[in-house]
Amino acid sequence: xxxxxxxxxxxxxxxxxxxxxxxxxxxxxxxxxxxxxxxxxxxxxxxxxxxxxxxxxxxxxxxxxxxxxxxxxxxxxxxxxxxxxxxxxxxxxxxxxxxxxxxxxxxxxxxxxxxxxxxxxxxxxxxxxxxxxxxxxxxxxxxxxxxxxxxxxxxxxxxxxxxxxxxxxxxxxxxxxxxxxxxxxxxxxxxxxxxxxxxxxxxxxxxxxxxxxxxxxxxxxxxxxxxxxxxxxxxxxxxxxxxxxxxxxxxxxxxxxxxxxxxxxxxxxxxxxxxxxxxxxxxxxxxxxxxxxxxxxxxxxxxxxxxxxxxxxxxxxxxxxxxxxxxxxxxxxxxxxxxxxxxxxxxxxxxx
Numbered sequence: 001x002x003x004x005x006x007x008x009x010x011x012x013x014x015x016x017x018x019x020x021x022x023x024x025x026x027x028x029x030x031x032x033x034x035x036x037x038x039x040x041x042x043x044x045x046x047x048x049x050x051x052x053x054x055x056x057x058x059x060x061x062x063x064x065x066x067x068x069x070x071x072x073x074x075x076x077x078x079x080x081x082x083x084x085x086x087x088x089x090x091x092x093x094x095x096x097x098x099x100x101x102x103x104x105x106x107x108x109x110x111x112x113x114x115x116x117x118x119x120x121x122x123x124x125x126x127x128x129x130x131x132x133x134x135x136x137x138x139x140x141x142x143x144x145x146x147x148x149x150x151x152x153x154x155x156x157x158x159x160x161x162x163x164x165x166x167x168x169x170x171x172x173x174x175x176x177x178x179x180x181x182x183x184x185x186x187x188x189x190x191x192x193x194x195x196x197x198x199x200x201x202x203x204x205x206x207x208x209x210x211x212x213x214x215x216x217x218x219x220x221x222x223x224x225x226x227x228x229x230x231x232x233x234x235x236x237x238x239x240x241x242x243x244x245x246x247x248x249x250x251x252x253x254x255x256x257x258x259x260x261x262x263x264x265x266x267x268x269x270x271x272x273x274x275x276x277x278x279x280x281x282x283x284x285x286x287x288x289x290x291x292x293x294x295x296x297x298x299x300x301x302x303x304x305x306x307x308x309x310x311x312x313x314x315x316x317x318x319x320x321x322x323x324x325x326x327x328x329x330x331x332x333x334x335x336x337x338x339x340x341x342x343x344x345x346x347x348x349x350x351x352x
Contacts, residue, residue, distance in 0.1 A: 151270025
């Protein structure tokens with residue numbers, strides 16, 4: 001474990017701090033305080049700068065008062081957990097574990113973030129809930145220690161179980177490459193043939209629009225327009241709606257520079273969160289403390305679930321004021337990293 005923490009701190013850029021440790025001939029882990037005893041300011045570089053508002057933006061200042069930094073309220077999270085609450089961590093991917101990038105296929109996770117998520121998952125059940133296909137998210141994250149929910153929760157790989165509260169025909173049990181048991185839950189299976197048709201039509205009808213990128217996310221089709229010229233927005237919108245009009249069982253949602261065509265079923269990231277809590281045995285538990293971190297409009301469904309349950313911490317990742325059901329905020333993925341490092345470090349302490 002200590003080697004993983006050492007690699008994590010180096011990857012984050014605490015090289016000078018770590019060099020001092022390595023020069024200690026007596027050995028840091030033998031004669032000095034353990035990592036879980038180090039004060040936050042000694043290795044969280046941005047602890048004194050998180051969510052510092054722009055003095056010229058009074059709206060942002062007011063927004064931060066309503067949605068304080070999760071780093072600032074971390075002690076409160078610890079206090080609740082120390083009262084016997086089981087932390088369960090849910091994470092969005094794009095814009096949360098990695099910055100939003102121009103090319104969706106290059107939204108690579110940093111080594112530092114991967115190590116942080118791995119350390120968190122060692123101590124707390126952890127799941128990544130993304131609009132991407134589950135397989136694509138796994139290719140980015142490359143961790144077997146976490147659960148995955150792709151396509152906005154319509155494709156879930158969770159703990160092996162059979163829940164009477166969910167239709168068994170959507171659940172199949174399987175084994176991963178290491179022989180670990182898990183359950184695949186896909187409530188939109190019947191829509192797969194139509195989704196393939198939509199994908200094919202969308203690619204053909206938008207092929208003459210510069211900069212558009214059509215992404216197959218298995219249970220939804222994503223139309224990325226970050227590189228589409230402004231003058232072509234109207235044309236693109238008409239073509240997207242022309243395809244959608246042929247499939248009344250689907251609807252359109254919007255994200256950050258992306259349009260998504262999804263099956264019209266009562267299922268979203270909030271439902272995925274509830275499903276995973278159920279499979280983990282916390283469906284009706286009063287002793288669970290879910291933490292959900294996300295940056296997108298689609299994460300609001302999960303925030304609402306936590307607000308309705310009256311449990312946990314919905315945390316939005318945003319550098320600008322915006323309407324949200326989140327209680328707390330983190331400025332950007334670098335602050336998400338700091339938060340996860342703190343959580344992992346506390347997990348070590350709590351397990352001793």
